[in-house]
Amino acid sequence: MSYFVQDRTVVIDGVALSLDLTTGDPLVRAVLMSLFTWARAQPGDVLPADRRMGWWGDTFPTVAGDRIGSRLWLLSREKLLPETLRRAREYAEEALAWLVTDGVAQRVEVTADRRGADGLTLTCRIWRRDGTPVDLRFDDAWEAITNG
Numbered sequence: 094m095s096y097f098v099q100d101r102t103v104v105i106d107g108v109a110l111s112l113d114l115t116t117g118d119p120l121v122r123a124v125l126m127s128l129f130t131w132a133r134a135q136p137g138d139v140l141p142a143d144r145r146m147g148w149w150g151d152t153f154p155t156v157a158g159d160r161i162g163s164r165l166w167l168l169s170r171e172k173l174l175p176e177t178l179r180r181a182r183e184y185a186e187e188a189l190a191w192l193v194t195d196g197v198a199q200r201v202e203v204t205a206d207r208r209g210a211d212g213l214t215l216t217c218r219i220w221r222r223d224g225t226p227v228d229l230r231f232d233d234a235w236e237a238i239t240n241g
Contacts, residue, residue: 120221123197126162127161127163127188127191128165128185128189128217130162130163131146131148132164132188133145134164135164138164138167140167141166141167142170148161148162162188163184165234167180173210177213178207178213181213181234185203185217189217197222199220199221202219203217203218208232212232212233212236213234214230214232216230
């Protein structure tokens with residue numbers, strides 16, 4: 094059996110980064126999956142629609158309590174107010190916390206900033222295990238959230 098792997102790239106802060114499984118940076122892939130895969134809503138979350146979202150594989154995690162993705166999608170019908178920015182930062186931090194817990198990174202910092210009238214920028218600084226910082230900025234995060 095053979096598999097065909099297409100090269101996929103994403104542009105982050107003007108830099109094209111490969112998502113290819115053999116040459117791309119696994120940390121970048123992990124961050125993208127963690128932020129822009131929609132996690133299942135928690136019982137107390139206010140739903141923007143009548144769906145709880147979430148990946149079906151979280152039903153049977155290999156490690157109890159493990160979840161994939163973020164709850165950023167819950168903001169899809171919100172206005173870009175300071176409270177929305179705070180929640181975006183919290184949801185992103187929550188989605189990336191596993192990097193530290195699992196020893197992939199030493200530390201993770203996230204900021205969420207309003208960009209113009211209808212934009213949200215998420216900036217993530219992740220310190221690899223060797224202490225090298227990696228900066229990822231998602232200028233179009235609001236578009237991904239509202240059109241996701």
